Amino acid sequence: MNQDIIKIRWHGRGGQGAITAAKIVANAAFVSGFSGVVMAPTFGTERRGAPVLTSLQISRQKIYDLSPITQPDMVVVLDHLIIEEVDVTAGLKSGGLVIINSTEKPEFFDFKNMTVATADVTHIAANAGLPRGIVNTGIIGAFAKASGLIGMDILTRAIEDEFTGKHPEKNSLAARATYEKTLVGGK
Amino acid sequence: MHIIESGNVAAASGVKLARVQVIAAYPITPQTPLTERLSEFVDSGEMDAEYIPVESEHSALAVCIAAASTGARAFTATSANGLLYMNEQLHWAAGARLPIVMCVVNRGIGAPWTVWNDHQDAISQRDTGWIQLYCADHQQIIDTVLKAFYLAETVSVPVMVCYDGYILSHTYMPFDVPDQAAVDKFLPPFTPAYALTPGQPANLNTVTLPDIRPDVRGNxxxxxxxxxQNLHADMRDAIDVLADVNKKFETVFGRNGDPYIESYQCEDAEFVAICLGSLSYHLRDVVDILRSQNISVGVMGLRLYRPFPDQAIIDALSGRKGVIVFEKALSYGNQGALYGDIKAALYPAAARPVIHNYILGLGGREIKTDQLVEALKNSCTQADAIGDAPQWIGLKL
Known part of the structure; x- marks a missing residue:
């Protein structure tokens, strides 16, 4: 318990690849020296298209409590429409970070005492050559820019390792291009 | 090499490294991704094994029994009602002394249906003559699968490797996947004392009469x-054999720990919490909180449940002020099965501690840290005031 754990909750839709995104960040975090990494998808009855969430905890030490996180430090939202269906900031710590795939600027979102970061991942990823709607690698670039937790070079490698044989370069390009275009708002 | 993967993939990686020759399995949540991964290994040629899809868990174990009877290294995996459907074959595999290894991805039993975690499935099969090992994280899952084959083949008793459904099976964390060369050094090919071959047909495990009698050769x-009696004696021997297996594992892989009980903050602890599976790791955080409030408490995770390591239990718990048993299973109408086992083991102990029983997490009911803190603190501060009947954590009546 006497340890610093960074807790990140990922919101997406079933089939959108939020789990894969969290897994890529988990791998990159481990390579960056976070020896404690735990990624836990929600358990139960996922359906394609329905809102799903995945929790990722990273720490410099081994993590022993595998319970689902209730008070994240940051949340990542792969589809801005989920905000209308799910309270994505539930339990989010004051001053926490909300990273959203959206065409809007951060100021558009009214989350009290939170930092909002946005990027039009859907558009950027399509420009990188990915089929339209594939956003789970692009959003990693927004996460990297807004959180500053893990370097883009390590994340690029983690993305390409995950997508060996499935457009590794296009996926990592989507992340790097999103990194450049992510807007981070004030508190 | 370290990878970040799910507990099911940790198990599948261990099965592959163990050079298992026959896999027969029927899918059931939360075990399914484990056997799916194995079928992919076989399909891609990464594993030189026969993967036999079957129409039920009963058939899955029947196939493993047949395969092991011919001297093949056999593996299956299941959960919950799938394990119960195997029940008759579980007794058969143990009685026939076949060293099959099975992962039990622990899940609550229906009715009513639940897909979530507790330990009622494996605990309800504790008297089938199988060895039961429990894991607390992914490293223990892959390592325990490897040790399980060595242990099973040494004592000719089948082994269940139990790990928590979802909490471990579907959660991703880093673990080390050992080199094939190191595994081959640790685990030699299976050479059975007797193997059925087409050239020498035989009837195995035919009817025995109540009394002994001469066999066909007159012996x-x-x-x-x-x-x-022989099965029981070999199960008792398995306790010592497991310690030897652990030692050999440590020599090859450089990691291990106590074969029976994994302890945290227990050296000077007046009170000790004890349980099976990943909950013992969650309780480490609880112990840290209570230690910061000057409560002298530690936690033990029991790694071997059958055969029951009673001497290790006596050595670990005799002389403590209190022992608190946390369980995700129940012997209905009595108490937690582990609680009963620990009480029985401590009967001859020189200094018997006060002992409490908490039932929690059935059917995946969330186990909250603050609930554990409250329960453990109550047991440590009013040890004599709490009765023998099991108490429920997180019950919403």
Whole structure:
């Protein structure tokens, strides 16, 4: 318990690849020296298209409590429409970070005492050559820019390792291009 | 090499490294991704094994029994009602002394249906003659699968490797996947004392009479009761054999720990919490919180449940002020099965501690840290005031 754990909750839709995104960040975090990494998808009855969430905890030490996180430090939202269906900031710590795939600027979102970061991942990823709607690698670039937790070079490698044989370069390009275009708002 | 993967993939990686020759399985949540991964290994040629899809869990174990009877290294995996459907074959595999290894991805039992975690499935099969090992994280899952084959083949008793459904099976964390060369050094190919071959047909495990009688060669053969006593004696020997297996594992892989009980903050602890599976790791955080409030408490995770390591339990718990048993299973109408086992083990102990029983997490009911803190703190501060009947954590009546 006497340890610093960074807790990140990922919101997406079933089939959108939020789990894969969290897994890529988990791998990159481990390579960056976070020896404690735990990624836990929600358990139960996922359906394609329905809102799903995945929790990722990273720490410099081994993590022993595998319970689902209730008070994240940051949340990542792969589809801005989920905000209308799910309270994505539930339990989010004051001053926490909300990273959203959206065409809007951060100021558009009214989350009290939170930092909002946005990027039009859907558009950027399509420009990188990915089929339209594939956003789970692009959003990693927004996460990297807004959180500053893990370097883009390590994340690029983690993305390409995950997508060996499935457009590794296009996926990592989507992340790097999103990194450049992510807007981070004030508190 | 370290990878970040799910507990099911940790198990599948261990099965692949163990060079298992026959896999027969039927899918059931939360075990399914484990056997799916194995079928992919076989399909891609990464694993030189026969993968036999079957129409039920009963058939899955029947196939493993047949395969092991011919001297093949056999593996299956299941959960919950799938394990119960195997029940008759579980007894058969143990009675036939076949060293099959099975992962039990622990899940609550229906009715009513639940897909979530507790330990009622494996605990309800504790008297089938199988060895039961429990894991607390992914490293223990892959390592325990490897040790399980060595142990099973040394004592000719089948082994269940139990790990928590979802909490471990579907959660991703880093673990080390050992080199094939190191595994081959640790685990030699299976060489059975007897193997059925087409050239020498035989009837195995035919009817035995109540008394002993001469076999076809005129030698006095053991009867049913001698065969049962022999299984029991070899199960008891398995306790020591597991320690040897652990030592050999440590020599090859450089990691291990106590074969029976994994302890945290227990050296000077007046009170000790004890349980099976990943909950013992969650309780480490609880112990840290209570230690910061000057409560002298530690936690033990029991890694071997059958055969029951009673001497290790006595050595670990005799002389403590209190022992608190946390369980995700229940012997209905009595108490937690582990609680009963620990109480029985401590009966001859020189200094018997006060002992409490908490039932929690059935059917995946969330186990909250603050609930554990409250329960453990109550047990440590009012040890004599709490009765013998099991108490429920997180019950919403």
């Amino acid at each position: 006095m053969a053991p009867g049913y009761m001698e065969i049962r």
